[in-house]
Amino acid sequence: MTTQASPAPAVTVAVLGTGRLAHALTTALAARGVPVTMLSARSPERTRALDADLTVLAVSDDAIGPVADALATDAAARAAGHGSTAGHEAGDEHEAGDEQGPATGHGVVHCSGALDLTPLAPLAADHRLGAWHPMQAFATVDTPIAPGVTWGITADPGLRDVLAELTTTLGGRPVLLRPEDRARYHAAATMASNYTVVLVDHAARLLQDCGLDARSALDALLPLVRSTLDGLQDVGLPAGLTGPAVRGDVGTIRRHLAALAARPDTAALYRAVGLAAHDLLVARGMDPATLAAIDAAFRDPDAPARHDHGDPTPPAHGDPTPPDHGDAAPPAHGDAALRDCADHPGSST
Structure with missing residues (x-):
C-alpha cells in the first residue's frame, strides 16, 4: 500500500551531511x-544551515553530538559578532516566548532511529529539537526515499506538526514516538531489515554448498523472500508464517539440522529462529503435542532449554501489552571532536 503525497509545507530545509540518507532526503524534498x-x-x-526553518543532521549517530556542539559554538560566535545590543534583544525576546519554546521557532533534528533528543541539547536554547527517522534501508547514494515509509518522530511541541507534514509530503507515514521508545523502535527496524540480510547470507552459503555461485544463490533466494513479504502483506501475522514448522513436519526439520552439521553457526541460527517461531505456532492454533515435538526438534540437545513453553497462551497480535520502559540513561557525548563519521554514508535503518 502506498501513501498519497501531500502538498509541501512552507518551510526551508538545510541538510547537513553528504551520505546516502542526506542525498536521498535532499533529492526527495527538492522534487516536491x-x-x-x-x-x-x-x-x-x-552554520548557514541554522538559517533555514529546519536543519536536518543526516550524520552518523556518533557524530550527532559533536556536530550539535560545533553548530552551537559557531552560532554563538556569529551572534557575538553582531554586537551586544542584538544579543540582549534576542535574549529578551526568548524570555518573553518561553511558554511557546525558542523565539526563533527554527527546528533542528537528527535522523537517528535509536537516539532521543539528548545529543541536540547544545542547541536547545534557541531551537526546537526533534528526531526524524525513515524506516528504510539506503543501499546506495542513489537509493530514493520510497513511498509508504514510516518515519519515527520525536520532537518538541510545534515541530511535530512540521515533521509530520514533511513526512506526508514525501509520501510517508508519520509515527510519534516517546523518547524512551526510540531504541526499541530502532531495534525492530534492525531486526526486520538488517538481520533479514544475515538470514539470506546464511541461506546463500548453503546454496553455494550445493554448487551455485554466489550471484546465482542470491538470485534464487530473492524471489522467495519477495513472495514471503507479499504473503505477509496479504495475510499478516501469524498467517504469514509458512514452512515445515507450520506443517508440524518434524522429520524435515531434523533432516535440515543433519544437513547443517558442517556449518555449526548456521545450524545454531536455524535452531534459534525455529524456537523463536513458537509464539506464532501457538497463535496459529497448533496442538500442544505437535508444538512440543517441534520445539524438541529445534532445541540443541547439548544445550539447556531456553524457554518454558508449558503455557502456550497465544500472544495478542495487534493488541500488545504496553512494555515496561524503565529508566534508560541518556547517552554521554563528552567532548568528542568532529570526525570523519560526520558525513558517514551509512543507511538509515
Missing part, C-alpha cells in the same frame, strides 16, 4: 518543491 540545501557537516559554512 521544498526549498532545500545540502552542506557537509565539516564545512566552514555549516
Whole structure:
C-alpha cells in the first residue's frame, strides 16, 4: 500500500551531511518543491544551515553530538559578532516566548532511529529539537526515499506538526514516538531489515554448498523472500508464517539440522529462529503435542532449554501489552571532536 503525497509545507530545509540518507532526503524534498540545501557537516559554512526553518543532521549517530556542539559554538560566535545590543534583544525576546519554546521557532533534528533528543541539547536554547527517522534501508547514494515509509518522530511541541507534514509530503507515514521508545523502535527496524540480510547470507552459503555461485544463490533466494513479504502483506501475522514448522513436519526439520552439521553457526541460527517461531505456532492454533515435538526438534540437545513453553497462551497480535520502559540513561557525548563519521554514508535503518 502506498501513501498519497501531500502538498509541501512552507518551510526551508538545510541538510547537513553528504551520505546516502542526506542525498536521498535532499533529492526527495527538492522534487516536491521544498526549498532545500545540502552542506557537509565539516564545512566552514555549516552554520548557514541554522538559517533555514529546519536543519536536518543526516550524520552518523556518533557524530550527532559533536556536530550539535560545533553548530552551537559557531552560532554563538556569529551572534557575538553582531554586537551586544542584538544579543540582549534576542535574549529578551526568548524570555518573553518561553511558554511557546525558542523565539526563533527554527527546528533542528537528527535522523537517528535509536537516539532521543539528548545529543541536540547544545542547541536547545534557541531551537526546537526533534528526531526524524525513515524506516528504510539506503543501499546506495542513489537509493530514493520510497513511498509508504514510516518515519519515527520525536520532537518538541510545534515541530511535530512540521515533521509530520514533511513526512506526508514525501509520501510517508508519520509515527510519534516517546523518547524512551526510540531504541526499541530502532531495534525492530534492525531486526526486520538488517538481520533479514544475515538470514539470506546464511541461506546463500548453503546454496553455494550445493554448487551455485554466489550471484546465482542470491538470485534464487530473492524471489522467495519477495513472495514471503507479499504473503505477509496479504495475510499478516501469524498467517504469514509458512514452512515445515507450520506443517508440524518434524522429520524435515531434523533432516535440515543433519544437513547443517558442517556449518555449526548456521545450524545454531536455524535452531534459534525455529524456537523463536513458537509464539506464532501457538497463535496459529497448533496442538500442544505437535508444538512440543517441534520445539524438541529445534532445541540443541547439548544445550539447556531456553524457554518454558508449558503455557502456550497465544500472544495478542495487534493488541500488545504496553512494555515496561524503565529508566534508560541518556547517552554521554563528552567532548568528542568532529570526525570523519560526520558525513558517514551509512543507511538509515
